[in-house]
Amino acid sequence: KQEVTQIPAALSVPEGENLVLNCSFTDSAIYNLQWFRQDPGKGLTSLLLIQSSQREQTSGRLNASLDKSSGRSTLYIAASQPGDSATYLCAVRGGADGLTFGKGTHLIIQP
């Protein structure tokens, strides 16, 4: 059974710093990996989708990488801003049975 782990569970950094969020998964047989953002009490907003054949995806200040063989993904956030404060969730799709989520990294960017 797929397990997804996100490290760290919480992170607080000053505005302007570059930071890296980590995601690891136990079964490398995945279709894709998706990073989401969740604001308190809100829904999930998709940030980046990486297909299993891809190594990375970029959107603005966000860059996600995927190393399928080692079961790892990282989300890099450049020049962090207070508006980036949220919980970041990593999810992998291993087959027809849907997404397996990590428990998230709660990120606080201090002004």
Added chain:
Amino acid sequence: EAQVTQNPRYLITVTGKKLTVTCSQNMNHEYMSWYRQDPGLGLRQIYYSMNVEVTDKGDVPEGYKVSRKEKRNFPLILESPSPNQTSLYFCASGGNTEAFFGQGTRLTVV
């Protein structure tokens, strides 16, 4: 605009009173699913559907039912809700592509 719409957004109900949470998507996706989110446990899949009239259990299906009579709709049914089903529920749409989530339904069962 690609959308997954859930209703209601908030619901307080009593134990044993049947309820339905609706979910609709406008992206013509074949794949839809339901998740619940609980503190400390994260998001866990309840049921999924690969196409019309095709549904299957996820990780935590007990106490829930679903139906998929049309491609765009995938309602979640609680026949006899219990307090341990108090949770934040999300509907999602999208299969081997990007998954889109609804805004969530916060359910409280008293």
